[in-house]
Amino acid sequence: MAAAYAGEIPLSERKSGYALMSRDTQKMQDDRTANPGTLWVLEGETLWSQKAGSAAKSCAGCHGNSGSSMTGVAARYPAYNTTLRRPINLEQRINICRTERQHATAFAYESKEVLALSAFVGSQSLGRKIAPPADKRLTPFRNTGRDLFDLRQGQLNLSCAQCHNDNWSRRLSGAIIPQAHPTGYPLYRLEWQSLGSLQRRLRNCLIGMRAEPFEYGAPEYVALELYLMSRARGMRIETPAVRP
């Protein structure tokens, strides 16, 4: 794994968005019965064992009933896909299993189903350290992600780094700017009143900058995800997290 890029937050000063939120919101995340994300995890557990598609196979049919075979998986995604010759994120991996193994139609981005399954798979890594794979083929994509993170864009001419490296913990109007660590996704955002993916979060920030958002699933988002995961290496997975 590469050393920290110049201008990044030193490893010892990194903080999850969790550390910057109110005690009440932290409690909501910590208490499984109060955390609204639990509903999606349970729904994901149901889908996991349901047969689907013309192959009439369930996820459990290939990966076992408990989902424990998924432990650590969310901590190392996005990963390189040899067929596509580019990195794919967890939602895309789930959809490749859907279409190629179950012979079913892919779930739409942000659909209840893909959020439920990625929450279920992600929660199998709860508490695990983020460990991006040491795969050299990922390097150019991760560099693209870092370039996008540093790019000033949109009508407001801001970069992700200007808010999240240079001004984290300050107040952007009512919101405390976090360091942008992808530790909790998919997560329940009080403002959305729903679970949402990391790409939904990135889309929100781009719209805030008055920049053109990318299409869901676009290589640019996956590159950003890859870079954010490497920037957060060693931090612990919180899926499903809660954020304001």
Place this chain on the structure above:
Amino acid sequence: MNRALCAALLMLGSSIATSGDVQAQEQRPYTIVGDSIPNSLTGAPGDPARGRAIVTNRQNTCLLCHAGPFPEEKFQGNLSPDLRGTGARWSAGQLRLRLVDARRLNPATIMPSFHATDGLTRVGAAWRGKPILSAEQIEDVVAYLATLRD
């Protein structure tokens, strides 16, 4: 040259000319002298009351980064200097350049250029080619900021 192509080129020419006119209407030319734009962009003074309303309207982004004498506004940013006292620190011309294009004073500033459309990347479709604030709005904000003397 065939007639259809001729017609197409003519249309292209006229649409460029029109969009040029629209641009000229939206983004006014101005002259920078030292660290300021001494002359009003509209040729007329702005209205401080309208300026205050522009600054406190969330749509215009000022309160994302700045706080100021706005007791009624619950959420104000702290990424940048408090707006209190700006009228005592800067002349109207200096405030005008700061608002129009703060990059001219500090290329690394995070303060957006409110009356410029050049040098931007990946601007969202709804905002492309438009300055954030019109010349009239800039003048109103300058007039308001000039009143913030302590």
